[in-house]
Amino acid sequence: MIKIEKLHKSYPIGKDSLHVLKGIDLHIKEGEFVSIMGSSGSGKSTLLNIVGLLDLHDEGTYYLNGQLIKDMNEKKAALLRNKFLGFVFQSFNLISYKTALENVALPLYYKGMSRKERLEVALDYLEKVGLKDWANHLPNELSGGQKQRVAIARALVTKPKVVLADEPTGALDSTTTDSVMDLLKDINDEGMTVFVITHEEEVADQTKRIVRLKDGLIISDELTKASKAV
């Protein structure tokens, strides 16, 4: 599903450049539940941005769903994001003046689905995350956990190949963290590839594979107990 070879990325800072990713090799198969761990500055967010087509890599190759990602322009990237990827962010990133339902339906708008149809689909997904009754509430009327569940519903609504979650539990307390993680596990059980970035061990432990990054390199890549239990 995701195949990365010898990936390099550096950011220019003035005259110098900061080498963030120094040759990453990573292969994630369909249906995996992977977490990327690392302290801040280890390059995990950069990796997610590149995987999520929000940023471009300098060197190396990246295949998404068998397609070589090269010479991306904004338009192509946007279409691929819409088609293959679902995003869950630490700060939820819901649009504040849209209701939960409209937020979930937004990716379908960019897919070109009719309003009636996309609201129906969006409602199905809200039901799936247990927020059907909150469909017409604005984000600021929802709790953090609820917001993140709306965001997850929004990530899922286009039936993406991969769900990318950047610190999805970073802004949540432990109870809601568990409920969000349970939700991600359920999604994974249905066969979706889930790619989580976190620095919390408890969160990483609930995934099936942990990749640890340090200073732009992978230092370990192992399966967890959770995966062995299945």
Next chain:
Amino acid sequence: MRFLFEKDTWQEIYGSIRKNKTRTAITIFGAFWGILLLVGLLGAAKGIENSFNSMFGDFATNSVFMSGSRTSMPFKGFQEGRQINLTTRDVDKIRTEIKGIQFVVPRNATGGQVTHDFKTGNFTVFGDFPLLDKVQKKKLIDGRFINQKDIDENRKICVISDGIYKELYDKGEEAVGTYLKISNISYQVVGVYKSGRFEGKNNIHIPFSTFRVVYNQGDKFMWMVVTGKKEFDIVQVEADVKLLLKNIHKIHPDDNRAFRGFNLGKEIAKVTGFLTGMQFLTWFVGIATLIAGVFAIGNILLITVKERTKEIGIRRALGATPNKVRQQIVLESLFLTLLAGSLGIIAGGLILMLIDSQDLLTNPTVNIPIVLIAYSVLVILGTLIGFIPAYMATIVKPIDALREE
């Protein structure tokens, strides 16, 4: 361009505008105000022009009023300070010798006590020719104006203004056919007219010839109205007439005090010039405000785009292509200008209706084509200005936009 007709596009824009009411209101205020001002000012300018035209509508506008006065220079043995009187012979000379003359209407006037039954009043009595009707239109309510036969036969008839009718007659009483006493001489009333804005309310007109006999005027008269033909410059006509009269009355050519004159044509030209200037100013102010309004829309959209960087980043992460984002912002700008323009035109129209209903000005109106042109200019500029924030919205990478807190 198909997206323009898709319900979804507009629903998305409507949603983003409706849920940010304050922002929307502030954004459109400038353009709203601009078009309101343009419509209001143009209408008011037109109203002033109309009021002015209706005031002078009864007068032949290319005319000059002239009367004799005292000379201020000695000439050909005459001393200065000599009284100059216009005579009917002068009138014939002017008619035959000056180019571009349409009418020359001599007039006389005096005060007199007028009595009808037991009612009495002091009014101005004019000695007039039928021609007066040509240079100072008399709107007759009843009866007729003085005619040539009245002049020929020195008839003792009179035409009165509605003001006099009100003072001397009971309401509903028939005036035509009754008799009035002016300075103890009886005249039969033959007509009642509605007085215009620029003449006295209480005027009586009797035949010029009758006036001459009754008040013993001989050939002399007090003043005359000279009207030029349309294609002639009234200022030139006035100068020609004065020169001729100076010749006849042996007045120094440079003596400017011998005749008094009021050149209505010249004064009207001044006011017309003022009106034109005002209309120009109106256009200038209106269009400048309109442009400022459009820039305000662009400006505020630009600020909003900054404020909405994150929202735009989210939309792009969710699959909005840069084109979609640009499209939305340009269309928002278009929609806002449409809204501002429509509200402005409606509000401007209401203001003009209010002015009209209060009778402050006569028919303050704006031509529909002008409104439509202003509206299209506004909408076109609004759309164009929308491209700036639209460009700014997509220049930021989605990743940076998302990072923004």
